[in-house]
Amino acid sequence: MSGAPPIRGRGPWELAFERLRQDRAAIASAVTILLAVVVALAAPLVAHLTGHSPIEQFSETGLSPSGIPVGPGREFWLGTDGLGRDLLVRIAYGTRISLLVGVLASALAVLMGAVVGIAAGWHGGAVDTFLSRFMDVVLSLPFLVLALALAALVGPGLGVSIFLIAFFSWASVGRIVRAEARAIREREYVQAARAIGASSARIMFVEMLPVVSATVIVYATLLIPSAIAFEATLSFLGLGVPPPTPTWGNMLFDAMAYYKVAWWLLVFPGAALLGITYAFNVLGDSVRDALDPRYEQTIRSGGGDAE
């Protein structure tokens, strides 16, 4: 600490952000994600620039005389699909669905997991037993089978996808938060809060939530890519957002019929999916390292100190 006038302490959050800023992998993945966000926001602009709407079928220019999709070129930068639609515009619009589902579903999952985990960890006893067993049940459900059945039952859609993904993701967060909350419960600062007369609600939200939030943020970041992949799976199976709305998942499904003659149908949406999930995963790892410097230190100093 430089003993200079600015007295405001640099908190754990600021220090973590500082560490994150010096992590090149984190910067690269953040830039990738930012790029995806820009593409998603600017999807109508892409449509405007190319002059192609995402659902318009160009049966004259977008398909060869024999009905085969045309490859990347001046008219269609990334080629067209089996119905003669512009792949670039469709990928741009698909980014919107993927990011929206990824962020919302993981936010919802993390929120549920944090609330249930803290409640179970703080209360203990019967409440803990009930909530823990419930989380075990959710974790043991064959999620894909059940998700398919549920999506078929209520009908596919954006909201249904988000809810399904969140429901099958929150329990893993809940278990980890619960374990952490149980440990925090025995800390002296929680005892001190009780000695002052703090209510259960205050202890859970004022004392416990800030401490578990590091874990929660890491999980939120790491859940986004799995939610995106989950959404792509649902769409691929025809149970996500219904066509003709473009999603990466249903684009990949469409590619199945043509990939032997039109490699771009598989490569570009696949690369988009891979790129964004990879970026979020790397960012998640970096966030964890930044929030838990001890973790990083044990890895770095492990060999050196042992000598």
Added chain:
Amino acid sequence: MTTEVLVQLRDVVKEFPVKSGSMFARRKERLQAVAGVTLDLHRGETLGLVGETGCGKSTLARCVVRLLDLSAGQVLFDGHDISAASHRELAPYRRRMQMVFQDPYGSLNPRRRVGSIIGDPFAIHGIGEASERRRKVQDLMALVGLNPEHYNRFPGDFSGGQRQRIGIARAIALRPELIVCDEPVSALDVSIQAQILNLLAELQVELGLTYLFISHDLSVVRHVSDRVAVMYLGRIAEIAPSEALYERARHPYTRALLSAVPAFEPDERREHAAIVLTGDPPSPVDPPPGCRFHPRCPRARARCTNEEPQLVSRAGDGPEHATACHFPLADGETLADWPASGITA
């Protein structure tokens, strides 16, 4: 020092369930951490509570401030029985009694700003507006010797001694009458210990505080206490005014504890050699019958194995000095003077 009683403990018992045995032949046992403690705490005094690790002193402290529910017995605060009070019923008493914890690292939430931590008592009890609270917190910080400008810092920015000052500021925020100090300096460097002890002493005078001061460090307790109670395996072995305890300890266990304090000068008036007790304290799950100290006591007799000694004052010791021993030591007598009995063999 007045003799007005602030806190009365009446046969306080605290048991914890202990599970043992295999999964199928599970036995439910009870660990008696505090096994019937009766004690008065006078307003304005400092009562030291000493004993080995695991003797139940911290458990007793948590029973007094009702962080733990009692298994039996009563805690009377200013005449009111709070031993069965609910969370809501306790609220007014929470303002009147507070606790300072041992671990200055564990007792402050690392993710919260210091100003917010010290302001907790005001926020929880709904005292003052936000701006007023901030001023009060800064006054408190100045009072305990912290720079009020460090209001927005995090606990991680402070040293152990400074953190303990933060803990003390939080404890005195609501101007309590009683502060239970659970080993407040044992986690600190010796040089810092004195500063914190002096701070506690200054605050006692300034705010008229009563302390229940728990420690395993006899020299610290001697320095701060008006009276000292010695605890062994959940019970009070001896209680006496500070000077009397250190000069004329009656209980063999007290003598043994005192002889274990390192001497700074070899010719200091004390017993010739340290009395080394053999063995560990017995398990509080299965305490020995009779006097709890008898398996380790060099003076133990047959009576000690079946009759539990009561805490009573002996003739000539004055009413303030009570000992729970069938064969207390007389003035000038040392533990070595007593012929070894057949019990310990």
